[in-house]
């Protein structure tokens with residue numbers, strides 16, 4: 713795998729007690745670096761959807777995401793419906809909104825392989 717660049721090369725950092733959600737202009741700037749992700753209607757999460765090849769592929773994808781999440785100590789909400797529809801949502805629980813950690817994890821997830829439905 714080629715060396716990660718940009719957000720994918722960064723590490724998530726523990727949220728300090730005084731950490732706050734990102735202001736809207738930072739959110740929109742960072743969204744441009746992960747263009748396959750979108751802001752949820754409430755503006756407090758980012759999400760991406762995939763149509764995996766099959767259930768086993770979707771589960772393997774979730775396990776890869778889980779490995780990165782534990783390495784980064786920053787964890788996603790994972791949804792697997794209709795046996796292969798995958799949705800990942802990211803937000804920072806400690807601040808109840810978005811921080812740079814969410815965009816770093818999104819970029820790392822984007823670098824994972826996933827065999828999609830034909």
Ligand SMILES: C[C@H](O)[C@H](O)[C@H]1CNC2=NC(N)=NC(=O)C2=N1
Nearest residue numbers: 785786787788803804805806807
């Ligand atoms: C103690 C541990 O570092 C924290 O609870 C981490 C774990 N994973 C996390 N994941 C997310 N998405 N948000 C958090 O605030 C968070 N905090």
